[in-house]
Amino acid sequence: MFDNLTDRLEQSFKMLKGQGMITEINVAETLKDIRRALLDADVNFKIAKQFTDDVKEKALGQQVLTAVKPGQLMVKIVKDELTQLMGGETAEIELTGSPSVILMAGLQGSGKTTFSGKLANMLKRKKGRHPLLVAGDVYRPAAIDQLKVVGEQIDVPVYTEDGNKDPVKIAKAAIKEAKTKGHDVVIIDTAGRLAIDEQMMKEISSIKNAVEPDEILFVVDAMTGQDAVNTAKEFNDTLDFDGVVLTKLDGDTRGGAALSIRSVVEKPIKFVGTGEKMDAVDVFHPTRMADRILGMGDVVSLVEKAQEQFDEGEARKLQKKLAKNTFNFDDFLKQINQIKKMGDLKDVVSMIPGMGKAMKNMDLDDDAFKHIEAIIHSMTPEERENPAVINGSRRKRIANGSGTNIQEVNRLLKQFAETRKMMKAVSQGKNVQRMMGGMKQPGRRF
Template sequence: MFESLSEKLESAFKSLKGEGRINELNVANTIKDIRRALVDADVNYKIAKEFTDRVKDKATGEKVINAISPGQLMVKIVKDELTELMGGEAEPFNTSGTPAVILIAGLQGSGKTTFSGKLANYLKTQKNKKPLLVAADIYRPAAIDQLKVLGEQVKVDVYSDPENKNAVDIAQKAIAFAKENGKNVVIIDTAGRLAVDEAMMTEVANIKQAVNPNEILFVVDSMTGQDAVNTAAAFNERLDFSGVVLTKLDGDTRGGAALSIKYTVNKPIKFISNGEKMDALDIFYPERLAQRILGMGDITSLVERAQAQFDEEEAKKLEKKIRKNQFDFEDFMQQIQQIKKMGNMKDLLGMIPGVGKQIKDLDIRDDAFKGIEAMIQSMTPQERSNPDLIDQSRKQRIAKGSGKKMEEVNAFLKQFDQMKQMMKMMNKMPMGMGKSLFGR
């Protein structure tokens, strides 16, 4: 996410290293490099210039105190300005009313239908809502089928009426259905086009007028850069939407849409979407994204993802097992499954301060645990619960069953034993320092 922009901003700050004070002379080249980095990231030149002018005004003449270097001070100023450019603070999401109505709009191919499924899953699992997905795309049968597949994945009902060619009527009947069936959020997935056209705009505007939605979310493919911003402006003129959703951020290395869209349409980004998994959806926090762009990591989001996956009661049970040195392969497999649910592995590691730039050139695949899982799955239930049973002949069987070499099995068993010893040592630490490595 934003690798190219991050690299260029880091390079821009290097010119201030070793300086004792920020002044007009040494800040000029840095500002020029920052502006170039933003334009290369597909940020409109006017926005980039206004941004760097504000940074220059704040930075020039600032004294460096408390052992903060000019480079660190400039990073702080740029972080604050990036945060402000992207909206300042996370905006609330309105699901009041029974049912709350969420209208989803955007061009075809922007990830609109996938986002609808992700939003339903988020509201169901994180907010304890009872959502209903509505297939209001009357032109593309595949969109109805896709929404039904997504609904099955997240176990959310989908309202559709393939024979009805009136999108407004479908939306109104879906709301009536929701009221009759105890659904408290209705998510309406509208039709998209390959480009903005009058027929699409009129239809979605008519749906808006008919259902009076709590939220109108414009879904935009962040990989289209400045074109995404222009499309958002066109939609906003007709719909006056309440928020933006940026999709495909996992594939975007530039980030111009994320940096420009709030400035251009004066509407907040409310969600960001990464990947195809139904739980790969995050509330948009401008400051957290600014920190990640500048290589500061995002520990807060990492912790929140972990908390969403790790059950407190299970964590307590696990801690007791660790204290008794009873942590086994069943426990380890459970932790792997929970970690995998947290999202893309490279994205997770990028949230750790200082790690992002270290791994930017590494190919960290989502199946990184595949070999370990194969070895554990090749063990008998007795071997998983009692690792000490695994002798040479059992190792040979595990190696054959998992398609691994004996050296790999031996290395894994050794690493597992070392991890158990480390857990045991940590749980002997005073004042609660040795809480379980997982979940607490």
């Protein structure tokens, strides 16, 4: 996500390296490169030009403090302008109705059905809501079955009507059903088309008028760049929607939609989809996204993801084990599972300042731990509890059982011993800088 844009912006800022002050000449060169970077990211030309004009105006009006280098000042100005370009403030969804009704809109293939499930899951887990999903797409083959599968995955009921091809009547009946059964949120998944057409717009307008939703969310595939922005404008002219959802932001997207859509439709981006899993959705924070685009990471979001998986009771048990140096491979597996639950591994790592670029060319995905897990699962309960009993013959058996080799088993055992030693030192408040400096780099597989 935004990898190419991040690299190009970093190169642009390097033009000011070694400069003693900001001048119209060096700023012009820097901004020329920034504008190219934005255009390469599929940002609308007028928006890119206005953006660099605003940055230039602020940069030339700044007095550079002796403690701040021109390049650093330019990064701050660009960050502030990127934040404003993407909306400035975080926009929450409004759920005031009884029940609250959320209407999904967008083209076919944008990810409406999957996002409907993700949003229901988020509201259920984080807000304590009781959502009802509504299958309002009566045209696409298997659309209703897909929503049923999604509902089963997150344990949220799905309202359907066999034989009824009128989405307006289905939506109205679903709201009545929600009131009867105590659902406080109704999420209506509507039909999409391969392209915008009059029938599609008339139908979704009829649904809007019939159910008077609290929120209308326009779901768009971030991979489609400027096409997404143009589609958003046409939908907004008809529906006057409340916010945008960018899906597939974890893919090979150049970022143009995220950077342009707010300026074109003057509606906030409210959510972003970052993977296939039902919990792979985030509230959109313009400031945090600007940080990530500029390679600064996103520590706040990382902490929030960690807190979602945090179990206070388990943490106390782990603390005691670390202090007594009894942390074992079963505990290690639990920690791996918690990390995996935080979301796409590459996305999580990119939130750590400086790590996104370092991990750019690494094949880092959910299978990154599979060799470690295979080795641990090939151990007996006794071996996982007390790794010291693992001798030569046991190592050979573990390697055969896990589909690895003895060298990989040895490497894991060595790294585990070093990790346990370091974690014990951390738990006791010791300075571990020297210890970490002496540790060897991890092996190629783990």
